[in-house]
Amino acid sequence: MSEPVKDDRKNEGEGNRTADRKYREDLQRHVESGASEDAAEEAEEALQGPEGDELREAEAEGKAGRTTKPRSER
Numbered sequence: 001m002s003e004p005v006k007d008d009r010k011n012e013g014e015g016n017r018t019a020d021r022k023y024r025e026d027l028q029r030h031v032e033s034g035a036s037e038d039a040a041e042e043a044e045e046a047l048q049g050p051e052g053d054e055l056r057e058a059e060a061e062g063k064a065g066r067t068t069k070p071r072s073e074r
Contacts, residue, residue, distance in 0.1 A: 012018060030036065047055055 046052065
């Protein structure tokens with residue numbers, strides 16, 4: 001039988017401060033990169049394009065917390 005691998009990482013459990021700090025740092029980098037603006041412009045164009053109705057329907061389903069039929073069955 002093989003020996004268990006020693007893991008030096010500390011399990012911080014719920015409320016993991018290390019993960020929270022990394023998430024916040026990564027989020028800050030993402031916002032500062034301007035990628036959010038590009039994504040917002042792309043989304044606006046999609047809403048105004050031919051797929052706009054489908055996107056609004058999907059948004060309404062998401063806000064309702066459920067879906068009607070899978071998209072493949074529509």
